[in-house]
Amino acid sequence: MGVSRPLLTPAIEPAGESERRADTERLASVALISGGRAHFLAGNIGEARDRLRRGLAREGAREPLSRIRALGALALLDAWVGETTRATELTGQARAEAQVSGALTHPATADAHLADALVAVSRGDPSVAERELRAAALRATVDDRSQTAWIAYAIGRELGSVMDEEPTAPLPSGSPPPIVVEALVASRARRARRNGDPAAALAVLADRSPAASAVLFERGVACVALGRSAHAREALRLHSGLPDSGEPLHRIRSLVLATSLSAMRGRTPRTDDLLVQALRIADEYGLVSVFLDAGPDTTSRILGLGLPSLPPVATQVIRCASTAAQAADGAGLAEPLTDRERELLVLLPTGFTNTQLADRYFVSVNTIKSHMAHLYRKLEVSTRSGAIERATLLGLIRPWSDGGTSAADGGFGPGRRTG
Numbered sequence: 001m002g003v004s005r006p007l008l009t010p011a012i013e014p015a016g017e018s019e020r021r022a023d024t025e026r027l028a029s030v031a032l033i034s035g036g037r038a039h040f041l042a043g044n045i046g047e048a049r050d051r052l053r054r055g056l057a058r059e060g061a062r063e064p065l066s067r068i069r070a071l072g073a074l075a076l077l078d079a080w081v082g083e084t085t086r087a088t089e090l091t092g093q094a095r096a097e098a099q100v101s102g103a104l105t106h107p108a109t110a111d112a113h114l115a116d117a118l119v120a121v122s123r124g125d126p127s128v129a130e131r132e133l134r135a136a137a138l139r140a141t142v143d144d145r146s147q148t149a150w151i152a153y154a155i156g157r158e159l160g161s162v163m164d165e166e167p168t169a170p171l172p173s174g175s176p177p178p179i180v181v182e183a184l185v186a187s188r189a190r191r192a193r194r195n196g197d198p199a200a201a202l203a204v205l206a207d208r209s210p211a212a213s214a215v216l217f218e219r220g221v222a223c224v225a226l227g228r229s230a231h232a233r234e235a236l237r238l239h240s241g242l243p244d245s246g247e248p249l250h251r252i253r254s255l256v257l258a259t260s261l262s263a264m265r266g267r268t269p270r271t272d273d274l275l276v277q278a279l280r281i282a283d284e285y286g287l288v289s290v291f292l293d294a295g296p297d298t299t300s301r302i303l304g305l306g307l308p309s310l311p312p313v314a315t316q317v318i319r320c321a322s323t324a325a326q327a328a329d330g331a332g333l334a335e336p337l338t339d340r341e342r343e344l345l346v347l348l349p350t351g352f353t354n355t356q357l358a359d360r361y362f363v364s365v366n367t368i369k370s371h372m373a374h375l376y377r378k379l380e381v382s383t384r385s386g387a388i389e390r391a392t393l394l395g396l397i398r399p400w401s402d403g404g405t406s407a408a409d410g411g412f413g414p415g416r417r418t419g
Helices: 017-042 045-057 064-080 084-101 107-122 126-143 146-163 178-194 198-205 213-225 229-240 248-263 269-285 289-294 296-305 313-329 339-350 354-361 365-379 384-394
Strands: none
Touching: 017 045, 017 064, 017 178, 045 064, 064 084, 064 107, 084 107, 084 269, 107 126, 107 146, 107 289, 126 146, 146 178, 178 198, 178 213, 198 213, 213 229, 213 248, 229 248, 248 269, 248 289, 248 296, 269 289, 269 296, 269 313, 289 296, 289 313, 296 313, 296 339, 313 339, 339 354, 339 365, 339 384, 354 365, 365 384
16 A cells, blocks of 8 residues: 655645735835825925836725825826826826726815816916816815815915916915925915016015925016016026926926026027927927916017917917906906907007918908907907007007017017017
8 A cells, every 4th residue: 555645736825915915015005105295295396206106006006096196196296397298198097097986076086186277277277277176175175185275275376376366265274385385485476576566576585495496487587577687597597407497397487587588688589589499398288377477578579479480379378368468457348358359459469461360260351350340349449550559558468579669569570580
């Protein structure tokens, strides 16, 4: 009788080991995602993006709510620095995850709503921004997340700046995170500068460390307004050396500030070229509000370049600037202008013919003539020069200034440059 031998069986994982490994993976993912969001709130964009991406790549991020939070946080970071296309893709993924898991109203979706709100502000779409902000604020209240509420508050301030309205939202509880502090300081400085007091803007910025794009941009533009070219150049140098200076929004700020510095010596081909570079980047990401932040001098320079030769975003910038001016002034008109009439109004100083305008909007010359007739009637004038003069007095358009030459005095035709 032979000796029995034990059967060879594959190794069996001890009971509970797979669960422990899964728990460890989830914790690692949560730690990376939470750390990434913390770095974002501290203003460390590069480190935040790295941690959030690594957290999303781990198996632990497959749990729906964790994935929704991570996608939303990464989208918010991208929206903050002007990566609007990528931010929108991420919020779309977050919404899809929330739809599948029945979590569309869960507080985990708050960051995705904030990201969509910020993208809408950046693109000059206040109605969408307001809707998304309301959704985010509701979720932040349910979850009692003061940091989320502070970000919503900061975005609301940016929305108010674009619409040229004083924000009315109450302050959230607790202390704002560093990235929000910098945004709010920049917003206060911008409001002072746009109210005609760049010295007060610099006073607001005096105690701030020059480590944030928005703060350095405001400092530079305020220095330009005061004629302090050396200080403005230093702000531009510091801005160009920021760790995240390659982000779309920050690249545009550097170029706009460089444009303003160049314009202090008079309009030159370099002045125009810097502004066109900024517009090309902005067109790629649909960024509009950064030019409105810079103020009417910048939007007037864009108008002076000749819109048909520029990326499409230029028209949107001018339209938003005109709308804000009209809202701030109350228009002074018995009958408000339509969107198309406002677009045509800001193009009048360029000297474009009706045929050129028709080509731009892909309509007939008769359609343009009809719009013009309605525009003249509402402005109570009978000629183009009269419309320009009346609109300028009402603050509906601001003439481009170049050594004393204004758009209302003849303007610049398409592509015209001066030395």
